Amino acid sequence: MIKSYNRIKALLLLLLFIIPFGITFSQNGSDPLPSWNETKTKSNIIDFVKSVTDENSSLYVKPYDRIATFDNDGTLWCEVPTIQVAYTFMKVKEMLPTHPEWKDEKIFNALLDGDKEYIDHDIETGGKELMKVLYATNAGITLEDFQKQVSDFFNTAEHPKYKVPFTKVYYVPMLELINYLRANEFEVFICSGGGLDFMRVISNEVYGIPTQNVIGSFGKSKFEITDGSAEIMKLPDLILVNDKAGKPVGIDYFIGRKPIFSAGNVRSGGDIEMCEYCQSNTLPSIQLIVNHDDAIREFEYSEKGNESLNACAKYDWNVVSMKNDWKKIFEFE
């Protein structure tokens, strides 16, 4: 009697080990998210993916409707410093001698003097001032020339803290998540406040996301044929700041349907509307907000007003704690 009771106990213990593995591991038995700790966030993500891909589930979603949108800065890669700001800073320094008029503009001075507070305040409030600089340094040249300059930057510049190229500061757990979603027939998009033409230079190399799946801020441009070559010329007027309430608009322009999966991060509240738009999908959906709470392995910062975390609490979105949910952050660790 006692023996068989022990056998049942042993079986139950075994089951206790099997069940979480069963939840966490993908169909072929290997963990699809090995850089994630075994927390509620990870199991929420995996449960969601399993439900929407299970034809027998009431939550089943056809592959056609499995659209996922990820913010880029602070969600997929490190945003301290914001990489496009680092690029722009380099360009401003390079171009300043031929643009004395910039000396009277506050944002240019902030960049040159390293006035972090002014720049951060601008980023937190939508980045309108920085956009001015972006277009001053990025417009009036062909798309090809611009992307060549950006490419040169990525080949030479390095991250001030980690001393690696900026293309290496992506978050390993998020790249795993992108690959996991794709393996489950999700169509994955970047949806970032960053410049469309800027991100497209590295989106495929870094994340395996093709240029057509990148949504970002963009401006007017013009098609020109000069000396037999057909070029896109970048003009200085902004069309869309793909941030905050601009994100659902960008998603509609570029995708035309609501996502069922969206991920953003705490810093400026820039991803709240994207997650609201995602959650308004009549299909099952999930939302993630990455919280930068790991001062040792990355950076610790919060958001003035705390809107993103408040929205998580209000709408039951998943807060991803970099400190607790991620076993590993960078490939180079």
Added chain:
Amino acid sequence: MIKSYNRIKALLLLLLFIIPFGITFSQNGSDPLPSWNETKTKSNIIDFVKSVTDENSSLYVKPYDRIATFDNDGTLWCEVPTIQVAYTFMKVKEMLPTHPEWKDEKIFNALLDGDKEYIDHDIETGGKELMKVLYATNAGITLEDFQKQVSDFFNTAEHPKYKVPFTKVYYVPMLELINYLRANEFEVFICSGGGLDFMRVISNEVYGIPTQNVIGSFGKSKFEITDGSAEIMKLPDLILVNDKAGKPVGIDYFIGRKPIFSAGNVRSGGDIEMCEYCQSNTLPSIQLIVNHDDAIREFEYSEKGNESLNACAKYDWNVVSMKNDWKKIFEFE
């Protein structure tokens, strides 16, 4: 001697039959374009696809770069009448009693009076007047409401000549071509002067092209949360008329890379710049222009100034003769 000469002749004759079959037929031996006649146009298309997909060819193009862009009206489906114009005409009639101010505008009168010449002239010169009407009838409502109205139209309206729903007037040879390209790992996009939100209602149903692969004319919009529902509100300001020199700009916004395959049609010269942009790709590329020369099975019309056909001659683009190159035009024939 004569016997063996005859044997060689027989072999050569056999080869003569085998070679064209070898060129035309796909790897598994079935014809990928059965609705196309065995003409130079068909063999040019198939030769191109074979070269860019053959790793041993000097013309090989990686799947990542196999981007194809197709105009819609007159290239993928019948444009007599332009289907979005038919929709708009219906809406103008429906909305006129509550919009007496429209009576003073020339384009509204042209629509109501069936002034074909005025409308055609507008289409041929870029459709700016019609765009006014499109936005008068399409703006100020949510995207969801607009697409519901368009969907109702497609469920009820029928083509005046063929007496079938408008969703049935697509060209069978072009649908075959889209499927052939996809089977060869091309990413296929619609790139049309038509409204983005309009075409997306039917792009997947008619062509199997998902909404994110549709590029079209689009206007400003706004994200709004009202009564707990998250909506995109369509505003009256145009951002991009995705026609003529607007097409390369649209391709850059939505794809971010140059196509290697582009197809348009004769009518307004609207696809010339798209084909020029495609041809400026440093990778091997091919361009097609559909010529409406089949008065019996479809409609016969040319282009004032003849720019599209002139461009075909100048740049060595393929003219697709509906009369000679297409065995079948419509599914319902």
